[in-house]
Amino acid sequence: MVHPLIRRALSAFAAAALVAVGLVGCGGDPAADRARPARLYPFASAVYYTPEEERVIHDALENRTVECMRERGFDYQPVGGGSADVEPDNPYALLDTRTAATHGYGIVPAEIQQRQRPAATDTPQTDPTYDRALVGSQDDLVTLSLPGGEQVSVAVGGCVTVARTKVFAADWDTLYYTFQSLSNQAIERTGKDPAVNAAVASWSACVAESGYRAATPGELREQLAQRARQATDDAAVREVARAELAAAGADAACQERARLREATEQAQAAAEAALLTAPLQQDLARLRHLKQAALTSSPPP
Template sequence: MGLVGCGTSSPADRARPARLYPFASAVYYTDAEQRAVDVQLEQATATCMRDRGFSYPPAAAAAGPPSASEPDNPYGLLDLGTARTHGYGIVPAEVQHRRRSQAATPTAPDPGYELALVGDQQRQTILDLPDGSQATVASDACVTRARQAVYGRDWDRLYFTVQALSNMVITRTVTDPAVVTAQTAWSSCLSRAGHRAESPDDLRRAIQVRAQSAADDPAIRAVAKAELAAAEADASCQEQVELGQAIRTAQDRAEQRTLNDQFRRDLEQLRNLKQAALAR
């Protein structure tokens, strides 16, 4: 069960429409939303870099429909239809990664270019977050200036605050007694189907290791077959023990426990900034 990674400047997910993220996906984006905002961020970054004397070609937004192969929430839940058709999407991602690695041509970085783009490590703003962690933001980086241009000057503080709150909700959700009971039942169901795992992430990690270790096409195909079988058993057992419903109910409780009046205001402000950016 995965927490949101603090420090991510451009959050993205490739989730199905019926997603289950804290705070109604406040710090998560659908594929279409991510493509729309990425266009703005890339253009704003290019403008900032040009003002500093560098050419920054904006990356083209990825085309095509959203991927149906990703889990629809950070808890490892998976619907049966997706599982049977796409598995976890691990093998295709590994194949694409290998192709990109083979095609990439390494170039020596220009220190001045990198400094303009990602900022000076000595000029950073440190944000204290609700979960006790910190986030650092390069104050003078063009990527930071781009986020401010697209979302507003207070975006980073709001985003990292709500991201930390989301992590707190996820942690509280997965340790909820009802979720622990449902996951134990899921593990027993999975064992009867011939798979061993304590949590949904266990199966994904095992498939990931096999995919990364596969040395040739026959080995990759064998992993792909194993992935489909594991994902189908996983989703079927989740359905049988109603793991998704247990998590939904627990997440609702966790959200109420986590928010105070200030955090509610931060959440509402972040949602407004996000929607304004997406509406452009």
């Protein structure tokens, strides 16, 4: 646990430290930003959101939940969320040189934000009738069978489900969880692809030349994350921030030399093609349509 005095010092120091070592974006060249490689997610990010998309969807769901709970006689207070500062997981730990130079991995800023969050408090007891109205009951569960053999239970009948149906459509849950399962399978297959493994091995040998011992890009990131978690004062945070930039720079340069992104893109495309049957292709088109409709506030058909 970080001592309160250290926490306050870190909070006051955070912005200056991150600017000093280059881990806070300062605008930059818009054209260069547009040229930055997009993150790589299965099925063209079908079940992934950008931070801005996450915020739009979150707000839409909360507003619909408020309406539903009001109709059931309850006052529901929207929950904050959908931060535009945190992007979703990078499943292959890919990194381009521009992002590495300007933002590193984003580990130190994320660690500081985590420390600044208020400590969790015990959730007060709520009215069971309110809870049932909001999330439904154990008697209102629907079990979905997914392509990977998994099963997921989804609560229905509560306002959370009503909101999701209004923002997307009645078949959203089935489509979403299906392609979440397929995305996980695509990521797993991509990680086992021989060409990807060869590129990762080449990357590992490359970063070793700069003094980093890591078998995968994810392992190198975790080494920096551990150092960030252990930093307890200003000097330590500054040192980790500098180390993060240096490691990210070497990481990105070696990914480029090993052509890791190209190997990953090709392997993921092959995995997607192997997983998508004709009916699933239609389902994917439907999922994308519903997602876009929700993001543009267009009611689904």
